[in-house]
Amino acid sequence: MTHHQSAPATATPAAPAVHSRPLAVRDVTVTDAFWHAEQELVRTAVIPYQWNALNDAVPGAAPSYCMHNFKAAAALNARKDSEGKAFVPPSYTFRGFEALPEDPANPDPDTFYGFVFQDTDFSKWIEAVGYSLAHHPDAELEATADAAIDIVCAAQLDNGYLDTYYILNGMDRSFTNLKDHHELYCFGHLTEGAIAYYEGTGKDKLLKAACRFADYIDTVFGREEGKLRGYPGHEIAEMALVRLAETTGESRYAELAAYFVRERGASPLYFMDEDRRRAQQDGTNYEAREQNYAYYQAHKPVVEQDEAVGHAVRAAYFYSGVADVARLTGDSDLLAAARRLWRSIVDRKLYVTGGIGGTVDGESFSYDYDLPADSAYSETCAAIALAFFARRMLEIEPKSEYADVMESALYNTTLAGMAMDGKSFFYVNPLEVNPVACHRDSRLRHVKPVRQKWFGCACCPPNIARIVESIQQYAYTLADDGSTLFTHLYMGGEARATVGGTPVTLDVSANLPWRGDGAATVRLGGDAAADGADGATFTLAFRLPGWAGDESAAAAIRADGEADGRVGRVVADGYVRFTGVWHDGDRIVFDFPMPVRMVAANPLVREAAGKVAFVRGPVTFCAEGHDNGANLHLLHADVDAILADPHAVAVEPCAFHAGAPGMDDKGLGEVDDVTRDMVVLRVPAWRETADGEPAARPLYAAYAPARREPATATLIPYFAWANRGETEMTVWLRA
């Protein structure tokens, strides 16, 4: 992936500095075989499952207690209202980061259960529902959602506060543990969900609730006298507030987001003061507490940060908020920080699968170039968060590098997070798995060789649901001045926008990720659609995928108007911009080369030394034991043969059969029978062999060159691994 350059290319002309925004979900349809199937999987399998999960109705899964908590809070509100007296909350008692009833089947109706952030189970579900309804109306689902929203809104306090953990456990301690108790995180997710539901259905009840919560938060936090100078412990409110401002037009929300972004890590450290206060209140010893504020990206102001550190999901959510605020405010210091943090990730901390966060300890970024394969954390949510960050950088400056990374994160680690039947999930996405090690090595207890059912801490599955159902928002953005429609990802379907004053529909056919060819047909609306109209003037910009090679990609796309001079092209920053007069029916045809790329990591990545990975288009491949037998570490890619003949690696379309029986009575590892068209690679390889069984040989012996037995390695897309039962897997093959 030569497109991950350390410094921006300077040979190409600078692109005009224009910001752009994603199209609304309802303005884009996705109909191609790949993403449509993913969206249908989420719609038909994940969203219903998710609703059952948050109502504690999934047999064998840990109850969420999410809707239970909202109902309990709503009941408390109702009692208070009926008694006609001021709300007197119970005095706070900490019952653990995750509180569970003694009898899971009989929770106390007035008690909060689950994690401190359990409210977000609803918020993430309603967000996915909103996106789904935007492109697939479903009256029954909408009625279910409306009823759930009624319960949630009934839980909101008169002042707008809406986090059932403190409503039920004691409001006297509300906002006293920003660092670890997720109130502002719950607010952020609620807001994202409310906006999605509003955009999908036009209904604003939840949106108004989010606004009231935001208004209340705005009275509590800020630099003004008497306000708390705090900020979220787990970021997301920053980007949610920007989105709320842009949805409602209320600039106060953007200002609050900017405050959160800029105040974070300022001296004196709020979290340190908060820790001290809480220790004093609880009579505990402050010095003995965890003081790793870098985990929260709060060790110093973001404008002084130049290394991506700490909890990877928190970090990338935060950087997304930084980018949002930088775009809105034009703050060049914030933009510079966002660029530095981006470079830190893509130059030194990014997996070849688009994952981030190398270490289980704190689910965090590790140090530079530390990208372990077998003990990787690479949380699904972190890859999704990276896509958030990448898209926001694209909104600021359309450079294909951002889209390349975003595409890799989406096609690889994000999708690997979900089984092909939509019923089980990975939180951790290793690049190498030896099942024996997963079972017997407690150092790898976070690494699972098969996907798991819904967790109590259900972050990744609903995160997959919400990003897949809104994937169209990653495909297109429209310049703020309306002049240019950017196509970042190629997916079949229609995109509608007003470009250069003309209603335009871009009707795209594409065959990603398996083939690089396709076309976009321009349909003009409004006056331009009238008979005899002379067309309309605007710019359509298309990304030149890094995986196609910059020059090859530019040569592989052309617009109908180019031949007769109606349309001119400018290539900059990995985008070709076609500007000129468009006629209805004009086509932009592309056929991006999609060679198999044999990539090596930077020599400073010790874990990948002497190894290669295979990538084609946006898809990173891996070898599984199912196709290649045991002991994948003895399988070597025949790099000499591949270098000698670029076509030595065969690209083979196949109907991939997923399906695996359950490994225990809870159905661990079970995958339903599913068949999907995809592509596998046949890679020239050789296998180390020797006389007799390795286990019969001594532990140490005189070195002798390995005897080589010719072999063909079969590689499948990384996102498709672990769909056929437990087996070895590796992304990196020895060279």
Place this chain on the structure above:
Amino acid sequence: MTHHQSAPATATPAAPAVHSRPLAVRDVTVTDAFWHAEQELVRTAVIPYQWNALNDAVPGAAPSYCMHNFKAAAALNARKDSEGKAFVPPSYTFRGFEALPEDPANPDPDTFYGFVFQDTDFSKWIEAVGYSLAHHPDAELEATADAAIDIVCAAQLDNGYLDTYYILNGMDRSFTNLKDHHELYCFGHLTEGAIAYYEGTGKDKLLKAACRFADYIDTVFGREEGKLRGYPGHEIAEMALVRLAETTGESRYAELAAYFVRERGASPLYFMDEDRRRAQQDGTNYEAREQNYAYYQAHKPVVEQDEAVGHAVRAAYFYSGVADVARLTGDSDLLAAARRLWRSIVDRKLYVTGGIGGTVDGESFSYDYDLPADSAYSETCAAIALAFFARRMLEIEPKSEYADVMESALYNTTLAGMAMDGKSFFYVNPLEVNPVACHRDSRLRHVKPVRQKWFGCACCPPNIARIVESIQQYAYTLADDGSTLFTHLYMGGEARATVGGTPVTLDVSANLPWRGDGAATVRLGGDAAADGADGATFTLAFRLPGWAGDESAAAAIRADGEADGRVGRVVADGYVRFTGVWHDGDRIVFDFPMPVRMVAANPLVREAAGKVAFVRGPVTFCAEGHDNGANLHLLHADVDAILADPHAVAVEPCAFHAGAPGMDDKGLGEVDDVTRDMVVLRVPAWRETADGEPAARPLYAAYAPARREPATATLIPYFAWANRGETEMTVWLRA
């Protein structure tokens, strides 16, 4: 190391089944340059440091409180005696696995501090002192030791019990937490120390105290009605009791050892019952407790075990006890178990540095072939424990394989545990170190790039002290029938024994580990020494080191009497036995070849795939950054050149200069200037290079064969690493 065969060689004639025992420490002197220097280092640096440590008198080091506790218990005893009334112990309160005073400088005189096993600081010290006095009389040290013994013995209860943790914290809970509270471990170390002091000085005060404690334990534990059917949580009492039986002639101690060995892991599991009882007593929930009894080797009876599992030090101490009991009792089931567990270690779980215990989690054996280099635990104590086990197997059956492994454990990981100035220590002995990773990767927090000062939990430094001071006991054993004197390790000095009825002194010169040549001169005593005596008939057996190659080794040793037929030779199990009539002054001359061996690990060792290590004689080598620059993972051994020319690796004697300044105000990493003669290897190598700084290059790029820059890798003995300041290190080089 081709000598680690999976199955015993069958082509050679079976050796007579004869057990043998080590010579007493005082009957062997060690005068060669290598081990004499190590013994002097321990005598002059470690033993005095250790005494200060257990008296809390080492500036900057955590106090031990060991002697404090004995004094407190002695005072309690004295008060009770002076008051003339029955001892009424305080009621037990658990104050933590390690109890520390609020003000470290002012401990309460009546309170127990430190770890539950803190008494063993004294026991390990007195053991090293005993050995040291055996070959280096020192009136001042002996007076100090006698005074310490007086304090310790004054702490003993009337019934013989002697563990200050329970004496001071409450005897009502004594022997209620065998699993984790180390009372029998403390007894075991006390006994080992008492025997060593008795053997070194002839003084039996402490030995009698140990016997009284053993007698008491014998009344508490056993299969008889009314006794507890428990056994030690941390094994050592088993081998200590066998030694006590053989020292005192009291067979009850051996029977108690046999009971402990055989009862361990019997159903119903004692530890499980104990856990339940304690949970009931404390009102805690049993189910929630740690139930990994394999950690303690107590998951099933040893005769059913075939895999080395759990805490590696516990395991190897236990297997040593199993071997001892098997030897004493002739129990073939126990012997078979010991052999199986030995095979499990040497065929699948042994580092090329002689270390064991691959995982930090539980300081335990990992699963088969899991021998990670950078995250290795490989505790110094575990290598020492492996030497214990190996010698005990040798006592049962003299096979050179046992001695080969024992020698590797002693010369490599054991000695690596101590700096060359004797003032700092490794507990963990990685095979690969990247200091950046040690500092920044919390998953490696157990791996230190430089040695540490004395710890509160001081297991490894005193263990090094006691094994180095008794190294002669690993060199020679005498057959129980007196017929044969075995030489297992070659070290310069004199060994005295009565062989075949004749007092014999073997005067050995040797140049290990740097050269394989030397000689042993036979001196006859008693009647055989008289003028005109016709000599004496007996057998001298010498190990044929595996590192020399079995056949080469046999050809490289000869006895004076062979030429004229007075002495015949039988080669079996890696030993040459010279039997016949010996004359005073006869010499056995040897010149074992000591080629540089380039070894590879079994292909199932994933962490060593594609790598080689260099071993010469018993010494495993490693590369340090000091000699080879940064990024050792880019340095490749030129295996083709080395295979083509066995002499391509140059063996270079050198005066190795140790010395490093401290890295902080506590002197972390400081090593005094010391020079020792050793050997370094110059290995043909090449280094991966590329244009520009690696850090300026992209994270992923198209694979291209590495550009090779010829280089010479300088390898130093593994035991000498980390004596010149913090740097990278690796044992395994890429091939």
